Amino acid sequence: MNSPDLPFSNIVLPLVLVVDDETHSLDAIRRNLEEDFSVLTASSAEDARKLLEQHEVSVILCDQRMPGTTGVKFLGQVRELWPDTVRIIISGYTDSQDIIAGINEAGIYQYLPKPWLPEHLLTTVSNAVEARSLQLQTQRLNLELRTSAPVLRQRKQLSLATAQAAFDFDTMVRAPGSPLDAVCDMAARVARYDLAVLVTGESGTGKELLARAIHYASPRSERAFVMENCAAMSDTLLESELFGHKRGSFTGAFEDHVGLFQRADGGTVFLDEIGDTSPAFQVKLLRVLQEGEVRPVGASRPVGINVRVIAATHRDLEQQVRSGQFREDLYYRLASITLSVPPLRERSADILPIAQMLLARASVELGRPNLSFANDVAANLLAHPWPGNIRELKNEIYRAVALSDGDTVSATAFSRRVLYGQPGQAATAQGSSLAQSGSLQERLDAIEAVILRETMLRHHWNKTHAAKELGLSRVGLRQKLARFGLEGQTDA
Template identity: 60%
Template sequence: MTSELPGVLVVDDELRSQEALHRTLEEDFNVFTASSAAEAAEIMAREWIQIVLCDQRMPGVSGVQFLREVRDKWPDAVRIIISGYTESEDIIAGINEAGIYQYLLKPWQPEQLLLTLRGAAEIYRLQTENQRLSLDLKVTGPVMRQRVASKRQVIERKFALDTLLRAPDSPMNAVCELLCKVARLDVPVLLTGESGTGKELLARALHLASPRRSEPFVTENCGAVPDQLLESELFGYKRGAFTGAYEDRVGLFKQADGGSIFLDEIGETTPAFQVKLLRVLQEGEVRPIGAPRPLPVDLRVVAATNRDLEADVRAGRFREDLYYRIAAITIQVPPLRERPMDIGLIAQTFVDETLSAAGLAPQRLGHDVLSCLTAYRWPGNVRELRNEVLRMVALADDGELRAADLSPRVLRAAAVEQEPALELLSGLDGDLKTRLDALEARIVRESLVRHRWNKTHAARELGLSRVGLRNKLTRYGLDKD
């Protein structure tokens, strides 16, 4: 038995009852025993007692009377009464007055007793934690509020439409101008485009530019969870609504009340769920699962998809009435391959953020790295670009960011882009010798790009002498580079 266990005081004038309770509780609790109220009070004064388990029938003072005294002197202790009488008026009258947590009848069952005391120990822990948090809040409240306000200002500056990363001639300028126009009104906006193009970032910027900027911004990926779970997440539920619903849960629609909700991948929802979603948008109310009546909600809905919803409507996969509800304004977000002028700016920002978070010195991306990045098609868009930057920073030797540390697929794209003759590989035209020559030329060029045109390192990697490498460069016209 250690003092780390919750302290329980058993108050009972019958020694056999004391011993039985002690044997039942000693593995899970640090048990103290007392035969009278006076003895119990002495123990309470010197020991850390979290739970008081008291018999009702004792000489001199009843259990309820003693627990009233405990409530006044040691209000944090959780109080439990045991009685052999099912209709004790004293107990019934004293439960609220003495703040009694539980009323147990004799003969008690060990499993029930242990379950009750474990619950009491958890209540004591929660009370103590709540008191500590309340004290911390009183002490640190002003500082925390200032920090939260400062952090909010940083977020608003970072995600403001006029500061989103883009070049002066970027196609994103037209997107941001349109978002600025629609931000003033509660018009439903549908953002379309490939995955990884930054639709959630734009939705957040739209929220921060709207009159709802000081209210919550809530996000949910509709394609990541099945219908039943998605319904409970968005609508919430009442305790007992289904197996495992042990307490009420506030849904994301209600959490976003007054603000905005971003429904990503809305095209992945089923027609059955779309009916429920349509009612929320039409009626402005949401009914938690198991609730007797709906709750009003006032929010702005911003949806996003990488699917062609108009084609899905024609095919019957997406409800037409829901489509027109969410797509009052449809904005197509261009993929990264259509914004080559933005790639260097975004990549450099990722580099700065990564190095700063790691406490490393800032670095500028070299021309060789930027040429490789802009030559690649980026099917994964901005998300893939970020991963390439992380890879390059992680593999850098002596802190130097090199093109050689980019993924092979990015380097291959750079080699093809920089040497049009190597495009023969994509079509595989010509006889066997022509194809092999094209393949060999591409391999040689990739090696040179990786080693920043250091012929000694490239020759070593390819298993060639410098003279042999020079001959191949001349043969394939690579020496002109």
Template identity: 55%
Template sequence: MNAPVLRRLPAVLVVDDELRSQEALRRTLEEDFEVFCASSAAEGWEILEMEEATAGVRVVLCDQRMPGTTGVQFLKEVRQRWPDIVRIILSGYSDAEDIISGVNEAGIWQYLLKPWQPEQLLLTLQRAAELWRLQQENQRLSLDLRTAEPALRRRVDSKQEKLRSTFGLAGLVRAPGSPIEPVCDLVARIAPYDLSVMVTGESGTGKEMVARAIHYESSRADKPFITENCGAVPDTLLESELFGYKRGAFTGAVDDRIGLFQQADGGTLFLDEIGETSPAFQVKLLRVLQEGEFRPLGSNKSVSVDVRVIAATNRDLEADVRTGRFREDLYYRLATIPVHVPPLRQRPMDLPLLAGRLLEQSCAALGKPVRGFAEATLARLAAYAWPGNVRELQNEILRLVALADGELLDPELLSPRLLHGPATPLPASDEWTDGLSGNLRQRMDQLERRVLLAAMQRHQGNKSRAANELGLSRVGLRAKLARHGFTEA
């Protein structure tokens, strides 16, 4: 009997009934993947069954519109038979509603919009193949954990930490065209450098998740990530929490305590709600940031630390600086790189994916096997304004899972505020969308042109500053300007 052929490249199955599109996808992927192509769902199914005996396909990339069935329906069937295969769908804007309604049942990991960009497509497929590999490794580690000796258990914990660090940036859930995409691009660019970062945004938008992504995408990923909510602790306690103290430093200090700065040595310290601290405490924090050392309370010796500080606030700190409530020198020390996280109401395209991710987490936390959302439930979630942002969405889905009796989350389980309309009604008209015409793709192009024009006007034609604001490279900005007919002066 012939020995099996060892596959050197991960395999991907492309299902697309348009042969030109199929060939373009093959050419883009063939250097990094072994590419199998199918012109129909039936042909794709035959390839999967053939490949099953030889460890097979890791990723399926499927077009939404095909004769006889949709991409979503095909991926539902793939999930039932081969749940470990990572499923990606390719579609146009007009297919978004069909995909959203089936995203949970099909277990779609990502969807890409046409026309796709080769670099984005290849990067997405590479991440999908890596996700498949890590899922297999995680399953093996889980099995090992049940029987491992303590020494092996420590090695397994280390590998699981590596798994978390690998997907630090991927933990920021977003759809193509999301306002979070420029944030992710900025995180990827600044993470390798030990610069202080100020993350701003409304409460509940996920500022801590952005901070974690910066940490886990950096060279400090194998070191501690320590958090402190500065707004929840009085100044006197905050100082002892951050800097530590010696025994006898104050009443009740019966033992030495190592502060959070020292615990985070080599890693990252995340200071949430930094805007709530007093000017007196801000002076002490500024000294640590400038000199890289501090004195624990009650000690006469300084302790040196190597810590990257990421701060976050939902306040307008620039206004606080003008009124004297926040020190200007500390603000500029903390805000070397500002990162703004948009509210959930500005990210409607992300809501189905976020809801799906939070549903998985809620089911795991509560131990309830809920399959997904009823279509009407997902529609109500999309219609709500989410003043509490992602945190409010997370709490709502926890509630739904806790109350659910069946496999689907029905709309009658929703909180009254969601059933009876948005808590913060969305405006019926907005100056940015007034006058847009045509189909969704055409309106998105018109809106992009307005955003580009406004950014260039704000920065008086300076492309570098406009590109930085929009999370683009200078070359990328010039390409977009050219596409929309803006000519060089």
């Protein structure tokens, strides 16, 4: 059992408790979460209970199978004693009946299957933290507003205006002339029409943000926007979550459960990672879209619904249709309008504006006001390919803010993959493009300049280390840096 070790007393991160009797599993989850959250770990339900008594835990992740108890049973107790803590079950066993029972008995927020993917783990916990924040905010509003109808109407209008401002297309930060402009312009044009929209693009590019902007720019903006990650659940659990179920329809169904389609009636349902669903589930979803009604599991009659569906995927659905992995008729139901969000590497001009926005946000959330980037940051951010897109950029900036002293965030606060990349990769790519024209000496100079810059970046501009690697004297290195205009950086 351990407590979080925070390097800065003024940084308040959401507190996550991980419960698992396997030490390697605890360590793996902790390593993947500790950059974004404060993490507590416990190897038993008893240890976890002691930590819950001592700390205000935002999210608890609990393994299903532990000595002396089950995750569902323990989280049921957590639900009674600490109802505001969001509960997530982790299991390598995919018995859907047990999982659905867990949702009913323990009020589990989500089921996380083993083996989990780091990106999925981080997204799940981040969404859980956000859900808890919204829940607490709603509770506070309910206490404040009570039964005053005029105040309620005013608050509703204010909340809608706030949401519309928060998810306006202009809030999708980008540089003038960005490739994202055309995407946002088209999204704004189709938002007012009740058409299904398919958003494609790599993970972390902002597909959910675009979907929310479409919803709040549509006539459905006053009704609910609900979302579900279709890749995170089995067919049975996904059907129950989206369509609902009746009490007694299966083992563990102790009460009626209203599905997301019914909760979003009149609003928008966002189905993320739709390309990861099975053909069997695709048939059921197609029927819902065609008939405009859902039949909860165990129900004798269907329930009419009126929703707009926005789906998203990082996969090539057209290729999946050709290979038989995705139903063609469902594809055309979902893709009345297709919007493709380009990856960050294809809109490099957006990197610095987005980084500035994330820095401002991190400064507020982490209690570090008036932060700015040092002069050496821009070159590193622009040189990195950002395979994780905006999500990776956000994680890097929050990390850099947490590890920086003073009012300036320097390049050295970023992770090794941003500073170093793959040794030689930058020189090879940039050198080949720079050396396609000019005299022999000009081509050699271009390649040499790139090699010098890459080496200096990897050594944090430490001239002693870089000179040693390149086989130069420190004076010789300084002369070459001055010759190619690379002088002016400070030693690490």
